[in-house]
Amino acid sequence: xxxxxxxxxxQILAAGRRMTLRCTQDMRxxxxxxxxxxxxxxxxxxxxxNTAGTTGKGxxxxxxxxxxxxxxxxPLTLASAVPSQTSVYFCxxxxxxxxxxxxxxxxxxxxxx
Amino acid sequence: xxxIDQPTEMTATxxxxxxxxxxxxxxxxxxxxxxxxxxxxAPTFLSYxxxxxxxxxxxxxxxxxxxxxxxxxxxxxxxxxxSASYLCAVGDSNYQLIWGAGTKLIIKP
Numbered sequence: 001x002x003x004x005x006x007x008x009x010x011q012i013l014a015a016g017r018r019m020t021l022r023c024t025q026d027m028r029x030x031x032x033x034x035x036x037x038x039x040x041x042x043x044x045x046x047x048x049x050n051t052a053g054t055t056g057k058g059x060x061x062x063x064x065x066x067x068x069x070x071x072x073x074x075p076l077t078l079a080s081a082v083p084s085q086t087s088v089y090f091c092x093x094x095x096x097x098x099x100x101x102x103x104x105x106x107x108x109x110x111x112x113x
Numbered sequence: 114x115x116x117i118d119q120p121t122e123m124t125a126t127x128x129x130x131x132x133x134x135x136x137x138x139x140x141x142x143x144x145x146x147x148x149x150x151x152x153x154x155a156p157t158f159l160s161y162x163x164x165x166x167x168x169x170x171x172x173x174x175x176x177x178x179x180x181x182x183x184x185x186x187x188x189x190x191x192x193x194x195x196s197a198s199y200l201c202a203v204g205d206s207n208y209q210l211i212w213g214a215g216t217k218l219i220i221k222p
Contacts, residue, residue: 040214041214042117042200042202042211042212042213042214042215043156043200043202043210043212044212045209045210048209058209090155090156099204099208100143100144100146100161100202100204100208100210101146101158101161102148102156102158102210103158104155104156104157105155106154106155107154107155
């Protein structure tokens with residue numbers, strides 16, 4: 001592992017199903033983030049965590065939940081997927097000394113039918 | 114409200130210079146950041162400005178005027194590999210990034 005690993009790379013999901021997107025980093029960064037990216041819109045923050053054991057809501061948190069049990073892992077869960085959650089999801093991390101210099105994972109493309 | 118504006122698309126010629134503008138209105142300011150994103154890939158950090166003026170990094174330079182809420186990214190000696198989207202983002206009062214929609218730069222030979 002080098003940097004941030006996201007899984008799955010791509011997934012097609014039926015509406016109403018539960019889905020967890022995984023994110024693991026090996027840089028010992030304090031802060032981690034989940035963004036969604038939709039055509040024509042800027043990256044939108046879903047949830048973030050400044051340190052293990054704490055999480056916060058971003059701009060578009062509804063329908064999503066996160067946990068931060070340790071420094072390395074930051075999974076994103078869709079409890080009951082809806083078509084409007086079709087998007088590309090990026091996990092990112094940063095060191096708190098430079099909080100806005102983000103390292104991104106390769107992304108997870110999710111399609112909800 | 115918070116708003117970041119940048120052109121949707123620009124076209125330039127290989128070897129030339131291009132300037133990508135970004136204007137912003139945000140609650141609080143903790144830096145102006147530029148990221149590059151190739152199609153189908155993740156964004157990668159390019160540069161940031163906290164103080165007014167020009168920051169140069171090889172072929173790329175970024176300028177900031179806080180009083181005008183304005184920044185630009187200048188790319189010199191354009192190469193085909195510079196074809197990408199360039200994302201402007203502002204750090205707000207909570208040190209969270211507010212993102213523009215990105216400028217798709219097309220380089221023609």
